[in-house]
Amino acid sequence: MKNFFSNIIEADFMPHGHCYFWRPEILWLNVGGDLLIALAYFSLPLLLFYFARKRTDLTHRYVFMLFAAFIFACGTTHVIDIWTVWIPTYRLEGVVKVITGFLSVGTAIAVYKSVPVLLALPSHDQLKALNQQLQVEVEERRKAQEELHVVNQELEKRVADRTLALQLANQDLEKEVLERTRAQQELQSLNHELQIANNELDNFVYCASHDLKAPIINIGGLLDVLVEELPPVDKHVQHVLARLESSLKQMNRTIHDLTEVSLVKQRHEISSSQQAESFKEVLESVQESIADTIEQSGIRIMTDFAAYPAALIKRKDLQSVFYNLLTNAIKYRSPDRAAVVFFSIKVEEDYLVLSVTDNGIGVELRGNEKKMFSLFKRLHDHIDGSGVGLYIVKRIMDNYNGLIDVASEVGKGTTFILRFPHVKLRAGF
Structure with missing residues (x-):
């Protein structure tokens, strides 16, 4: 500046x-x-x-x-x-x-x-008329008792004028109420049309991503066959094949993310009959699903779920939250120290608070808080990613009427703070 x-x-x-x-x-x-x-x-x-x-x-x-x-x-x-x-x-x-x-x-x-x-403000003609009327009234007051009838007629005229003005004001008010009612109905209609359009768009994204999976799988298989059938090749060809494999994985990951986005689209009402999900068990299932990635990254996962071991939240949503926050910590880990991520739960007033803290590379948050949770928006372009994971977490929090905040410092790490309304999530154990 x-x-x-x-x-x-x-x-x-x-x-x-x-x-x-x-x-x-x-x-x-x-x-x-x-x-x-x-x-x-x-x-x-x-x-x-x-x-x-x-x-x-x-x-x-x-x-x-x-x-x-x-x-x-x-x-x-x-x-x-x-x-x-x-x-x-x-x-x-x-x-x-x-x-x-x-x-x-x-x-x-x-x-x-x-x-x-x-x-x-009265107009010039109105002021002139009022002035003349006042002069007439002063003159009339000076007259004898016989002019009282004229004064009474003038008063009746004023009452009639005021009544007419009130009637006109009431008509204007009724007209305004009618216009507002019509505008509200039009707004409701537009919101309904927008909801239909959003649902159609979500269905399109889901169908498109689903239809693309088969060709991607076929291309991957053909690439594997090509690598096996090719005789020994030079480094340039090996580099090209490696880039093809990397691009294929990126495309497959993007299709998977689009599918997830299309599925996370509506608010959830949690009933008392729903089974409480264990934070520890769900996190362990997520760790098992990406065990190879965790092993390659060397990240150490620590937890503290003692204060609130389980909650009434859909398992797939909790898995998605843990998966995206854990993979985010792995992708943005620091190359200068051993990676650590810490999951903890506590109760804070009317909220159940999930905190996820890592010691990664961090990010400059000034003006980037909203961008971080936007679809396809990324703050570290040099690291592979689709910009979908944190968007999915934000959508899940919105679906549960929850809140999500982030605190980060470049070179020291990042903390995501998720607040679920306590009324929706009650202890299961």
Whole structure:
């Protein structure tokens, strides 16, 4: 950011005129248009300032001032557009546009807040009529008792006017309620259509990934046959075959991840009749499924499930959580020390808290917390992965109305903190 502001007037980009191929009829057409708009925008603030100065009784004067500043800033953006045709100071242009944007938002908020008050102000004709009416009433009060009937008629007229105004207000209110009801119905309809579209998309992803499995398996078998049937080959061919095998594994892993994503898509209601799953047993089953990977990585797995050994959670969901967090710790382990990952459970107020801590390479979290749990988003591009595992964990937590947080420090490790609502998860042992 410091370099950005120190280079704010540096013309180190391509001038905008290149986009016009420096063709005079295009270039001057755009420059002329921006110039005319800028002149109009610069003249309007002067008129607003003059008007606000002359009208000393003007209410909400600051709204006129904001409009003047906003219009002046708009004119400045058009001047900058002319400037960048030849001199590409796009940083300065971006700052001017951001300032204009803030002025635009401020003006919109000011106008929004002022509209009810401005609408309530009486017009000139209304004030004139009220003044005349007051003069008549003063004159009538000076008259004798015989004019009391006229006064009563005037009062009845006022009551009739007020009643009519209330009726009109009620009609407007009924109309607004009807419009809101219609808008709510349209929103519900759109949400229903969106849910159908999401379900169709999930089904498509599941079917597509399922249909791709067979060709991938066939390609893997053909590759194995090819390796066995080939005579001794040079290192270049061996490298190509190794890359083919690696790409095939990556494709197979991606298809598997897509299948998992399509299956993790709806919230779960846990009934009291559901069997409680043991954290220790589920974690051990996950370790057995990836025993070779664990052995090759040399990672040491430690647990502390004594405080809460089991919970009412679907086994496949708990397996998916343990699998993705464990494989994440393996992938991002540090090459400088023995890898360790620690699973623990504790009860915290209304939540059952699962903590998974590793001593891996860590990650810079500033601004990356949401990206870490987004689909296909990865923070370490130099390490193989699909960017799906943490997304699946986040979806599972959402399905159980839970929360997930992360704490990490580069070079020291990462801790994932999963909070499941205690009402959904009760002790099984």
